[in-house]
Amino acid sequence: MARREFWQRINALAAQGVTVLITTHFMDEAEYCDRLVLMSLGEILAQGSPAELRAQAKSPEHPDPSMEDAFIKLIEAYESQIRRAS
């Protein structure tokens, strides 16, 4: 519940014009952001709104991925590509 109060304050600050940059491991919190970058091994893999990030992980089997699905899929795809290359 501390996180809820925290986000309520962050939203209030943003509404007042404060710019907020945040890192989080809570994928539901990623939805509260206006825009995001997704990083892996020092590289930016994707950036955009939460909907744009989720859309990048769409596939016929997963037409409606959650942010967590998108995170796992994009990072795993990138990291296995790096491993193959090395």
Add this chain to the structure above:
Amino acid sequence: MATETPTTSPLRFAGVRKRFQRGKDAVLALDGLNLELTPGQVTGLLGPDGAGKTTLIRLAAGLLRPSEGKVFLFGQELSTGTTDLQEKIGYMPQRFGLYEDLTVQENLDLYSDLQGLAPEQARNRQQDLLKLTALGPFGKRRAGALSGGMKQKLGLACALLRAPQLLLLDEPTVGVDPIARRELWEIIQSLRGAGTTVLMSTAYFDEAERCDAIVLLHEGKLLRQGNPQSFTDPLRGRCFLVRHHEMRRRALRESLQQRPGVRDARIVADGIRVLTGPEPVTPAADEQWEPISPAFEDAFVELLGSGTTATVNTAPTTTTITDGKAAEAVVEVEGLRKFFGHFEAVKSSTFSVRRGEIFGLLGANGAGKTTTFRMLCGLLSPSAGTLRVAGVDMRRASSAARARIGYVAQKFALYGNLSVDQNLAFFAAAYGLRGKQRAAAIARVREEFQLAPYGPVNADNLPLGIKQRLALACALLHEPPILFLD
């Protein structure tokens, strides 16, 4: 001596109270707790910060003794001759005591030895566990060089060496990235299949939903116990997904949260998730309300309140930005790189952030998020690239830009042995606030963050939620237009 009827429950609490002395005050961490775990189930332990979750787990692990009442493990009271009982349990604290200078294999050997496993037995068990945790290829790596998620998996492997019948896990998935969290959860699932009883505390509601049973604690008392459905079923017909064609999600959430009859409104992927009270709420014009199934988080909010404080000033002030396109970029990053020796921690990053935006950095542990943050804050100098924050080139005039940013670190950089008031005074001085200006800034954040009642309390003794408030308050004393939260 235990005289109660033996029970097959792996863990039972009977009227357990636990008091702690905190400074001059006595704190009742657990208040008359009765609890019984079902064998072979995964039980999730949930509750707000300070509810007593860690105390409960430490009592079950035999690390603490109850002030009153009794704890039974497999029907036997945990107080006398408990060494044979200890062998039946595995325990992983929030920070497992790995030896960071030893390798993965050496840690496993050491813990096998400490737990009295015969060499042959240890070897077989270790092989199984290395396979289960997929740590096999990392046997020769120093534990200190593992990612957060891999450390958690190694800690779990150490706790599983004796193939415990009861496994106690204190927030095993906290602070790990989604990939490691999924792997840890798969390991826990596989234990369930093998008949192990698991008690795990968690801050994740989706994990609670995957447990067989949930124990919800509040202020040291058992608020409710049951399977996940027993929590969510009573809320059928009260959960909705609300969409609006024009309103931005944050504004829509705010409007819904303020509406009479709405218990909770939160942003989700497709819109705003709303929990109403028992009375139906009439949608406003242009809103689409679609009924959805209740989730555990709805039950949590229903039973414990939304945790949002009415006094938080959410009213937009005169500086409110109207919309995205007019706002200028306040953070501009181009081709940003950072080397540590030969290791490239950040590889040519380019992005910009506009005024009033909430901008998220996601990534696995070790992806370069914190390194990027530290460069943006002027705490670390970039190896290459351009970096402008609030119009200032961070490579030339980082101190000028630093005055315009607030920074809250993962581990709040508070002074634990200073009081709340002393921390505020220290940070106000550090941000160059003097005299009347300093007094006014401190008074403002004390009120805004409701810190007045905690003024003389040392930061170390604050509940987590209040500590978080204090950390934010300290970062906002000089009213920075840019805030970094790591």
